[in-house]
Structure formats: C-alpha cells, structure tokens
Amino acid sequence: MAGEIPDLVCQERAGTGKGAARAARRSSMVPGVVFGGDKEPLAIEIPFNVLLKRLKQGRFKSTLFNLQVEGHEDVRVICRDVQRDVVKDLPIHFDLMRLRRTTRVKLYIPVEFLNEEEAPGIKRGGMLTVVRPEVELEVTAADIPEKITVDLAGLAIGDIVHINDVTLPAGAKPAIDRNFVIANISAPAGLGSSDDEDEAEEAEGGEE
Numbered sequence: 001m002a003g004e005i006p007d008l009v010c011q012e013r014a015g016t017g018k019g020a021a022r023a024a025r026r027s028s029m030v031p032g033v034v035f036g037g038d039k040e041p042l043a044i045e046i047p048f049n050v051l052l053k054r055l056k057q058g059r060f061k062s063t064l065f066n067l068q069v070e071g072h073e074d075v076r077v078i079c080r081d082v083q084r085d086v087v088k089d090l091p092i093h094f095d096l097m098r099l100r101r102t103t104r105v106k107l108y109i110p111v112e113f114l115n116e117e118e119a120p121g122i123k124r125g126g127m128l129t130v131v132r133p134e135v136e137l138e139v140t141a142a143d144i145p146e147k148i149t150v151d152l153a154g155l156a157i158g159d160i161v162h163i164n165d166v167t168l169p170a171g172a173k174p175a176i177d178r179n180f181v182i183a184n185i186s187a188p189a190g191l192g193s194s195d196d197e198d199e200a201e202e203a204e205g206g207e208e
Contacts, residue, residue, distance in 0.1 A: 004146075005076070008054075008065035008096075012072070013043040021093065030091050034067065034077060037098030044069055044096075051091050055082065062107055062136065064144060067096060076141060078105050101142035106175045108134040110147045111182060118153035121185035126157040129186045135163065136175040145169040150182060160184040 013024060013031055020043070021031040029045040054060050060079055067077045077096040085092050099105065111133055116122050135148060148168060150161055164179045174180075 010044040032094040099141040115153040121157040125188035
C-alpha cells in the first residue's frame, strides 16, 4: 500500500451549471465535479493557484489523491480530465473520479535500487544510469505499492535492467506493453574509448 497519498483539499460548490461555474472563476476558484463510486456527483471547487501549482508539478492525472471536502468523508480519487481555456491554456474545470477498492488505475510508482555496493560493475568504477526513476503501473486502488525495488547485486558493466527483470507486486502490471529499460551500469568515462583503441590496434596487427 502506498505510504503517503497526497491530500487534495477542495470546497463544496454552491449550485451547478454555467452560472455557478462562472461565479467560481470570478472568485479565483476552478470549478470541478467528483463522480463515480455509486454516489451522486458532487460539485466542488479549488483555488486556482493551488490547482495550477499541482499541474505544474506534473502527472496530476496519474496521481492518486485523498480528496478532502468539509462535510464529506475523505475519499480516494484520480483526475479524469482537466479542461483548459483554448487561448490562455489555463485550467477552467476538472473532473475527479471516486475509486472503489477494486478499481484498476494507472499510477507512477517510484523505483528503489538496492545493493549498489554488491554490483561488480559499480565496484570497477561503473555508473548506475537510471532511465526511469518511476514506472507507470496498472494497479488496484486497494493494493497500491509504495515502491518497486531493483536488486543491483551481481550486475556488471554493460548490464541492463528491463521491466521484465523486476518482480512486481501481486496484481500490478506495466502500463506500457513492452520490455522497457529501467537502468543500466555504464562504463566509467574513458573506458570505452581505450577499449576501442585496443580493438583497432589488434585489427591493424592482424592485417600485417
């Protein structure tokens, strides 16, 4: 289970429809709605600056939030849409979906790398190059992993870690249907060029 689900604090919005939405925007609020979960839709709003900051942080639509609205029970939600002004490209409305425990969602999960000190390639001066510090997984809302782990023990220079090399939590699967790279052990600076020179010299010797 994810250890820290960020809170998203909103207010219940008085009224629905275009008039109420315009009134919210005049008050520097962005109107929204929460739907799903076998409950009636709930009209909400959030301060414009708060939503804009969240959007600039990235992955707003693939982050699980704990929605807090005064007078209502906290509920887990995920954003399904953010509508923007066609000219200014600023948010003017957002939709959140309540999640059941069995709902499957796509979320970015952090990757933790273990046992660097037991990787021969790193001992020889190689560098751990992290291609994906987070991996997008499809998981159930009730079983969201805090992280996935990659064991670097035994990896040599040139070794590559693909998603298929990682043991994922039960019920989780990659959102991308291909064996993508997560990290690799790259050669120390200069090592590749010296090896190339040695190979070139051997080739020249063979021609004589």
